[in-house]
Amino acid sequence: MLHSLKNIWRLGVKELWSLWRDPVMLVLIVYTFTASVYTSASAMPETLHHAPIAIVDQDQSPLSARISSAFYPPQFMPPQMLEWQQVDPGMDAGRFTFALTIPPGFQRDVLAGKKAELQLNVDATRMSQAFSGSGYIQQIVTAEITEFTQRHRSASALPVDLELRARFNPSLNKVWFGGLMQIINNVTMLSIILTGAALIREREHGTIEHLLVMPVTPTEIMLAKVWSMGAVVLVAAGVSLNLVVRGFLQVPIEGSIPLFMAGAALCLFATTAMGIFMATVARSMPQFGLLMVLTLLPLQLLSGGMTPRESMPQLVQDIMLLAPTTHFVELGQAILYRGAGLDVVWKPFAALAVIGAALFALSLARFRKTISQMA
Structure with a gap:
């Protein structure tokens, strides 16, 4: 042995x-x-981190300015303000993942209760950012529009309070x-x-x-x-x-x-x-x-x-x-x-x-x- x-x-x-x-x-x-x-x-972060975004603000209203200012680090890079003719060349060159277009009269239609539409172009070749970022942008825009129409920031009280505790x-x-x-x-x-x-x-x-x-x-x-x-x-x-x-x-x-x-x-x-x-x-x-x-x-x-x-x-x-x-x-x-x-x-x-x-x-x-x- x-x-x-x-x-x-x-x-x-x-x-x-x-x-x-x-x-x-x-x-x-x-x-x-x-x-x-x-x-x-x-x-290799799996969550949204420093995603490049461009905004075409054709409305130039307080609501559009509010939406534009809602995108900030660390989820997004500071938005690039573009003209609509620059969107397609920028997307083709891969300079940004998202391009949000706010049409003329957007604030007027929102306040009048009319149907208002925004256009979001997404570079889906950046799969992880495109998937999670689209949801982020929809939530941000919806929240800003809701608060703008209510004239104040408020949170509705729910009958159930969910307390989240992440262990480990x-x-x-x-x-x-x-x-x-x-x-x-x-x-x-x-x-x-x-x-x-x-x-x-x-x-x-x-x-x-x-x-x-x-x-x-x-x-x-x-x-x-x-x-x-x-x-x-x-x-x-x-x-x-x-x-x-x-x-x-x-x-x-x-x-x-x-x-x-x-x-x-x-x-x-x-x-x-x-x-x-x-x-x-x-x-x-x-x-x-x-x-x-x-x-x-x-x-x-x-x-x-x-x-x-x-x-x-x-x-x-x-x-x-x-x-x-x-x-x-x-x-x-x-x-x-x-x-x-x-x-x-x-x-x-x-x-x-x-x-x-x-x-x-x-x-x-x-x-x-x-x-x-x-x-």
Whole structure:
């Protein structure tokens, strides 16, 4: 047993030295857990933010001025006041997403109770802004017209008072969610890439034949790759969680980071074994990359990290229970967002242990078969 542990340790150190001499992989690791996490959390807001809008005010009335002044940051950029001939060229050039036209006599028709119309042109190629921004503009215009016709700002008292309390993210800040979920996704992606690339690199460089003549077993070779590559990803995830998420993004962490790292280690045990299995199936790095695309997209999109699992078809929910990322996302959200302890997340931990053991056994059988064919 002691001799086997020494072999696993020395082979793992060899993997770390091989990774250290691969600058492309090092750059990928650094980028994935720094710039990728930061931009994913802060550079892609899902809510309306600084949407460019233009207004054609042909009425030049107090009501039209009131409507024009109702659009301001952070939802909208300060409106550009245009002539109607400038709308189409501006939309074609992509200078603004919305163009609101207020026709002549608009205020007169509103006060007279006549039918009044406004025209809103929307650049629908900017899909996220177009979808949410149209609703924002309709609400703003309706509210301003209602207050103008009532001659004062008032709020009608409703018989029911709805008290909204947002737990775990009181300000509904997308950054809090995006940064943590990107780390969870990157743990899965990099663990598969590093272990798979390590095995394929040995096959391409011919060093796998050297291992075949050494007094080591396939189990020792696999365990060495699992612990070495898993340790790299685990350390990178811990640094990113503290430096990028808690430091730069100022995201509060409610739960125990050591407990989350323990769950990440279990997930890494499963995903690194998955990476070795895919590397035994693929014959080259391009084939491995294609398998990565087919594997990572379902793991990330259907694990519950982007959309709630309850919104998915029941068949998809049942199938994804076999994926390690489903349980990793569940325990990660529970620990980091809601401060859950082991008494709450023991089921995902147990599921990850079972899935990891099954994937390791499957990958080991495939790895042994591959080695025997090479011998």
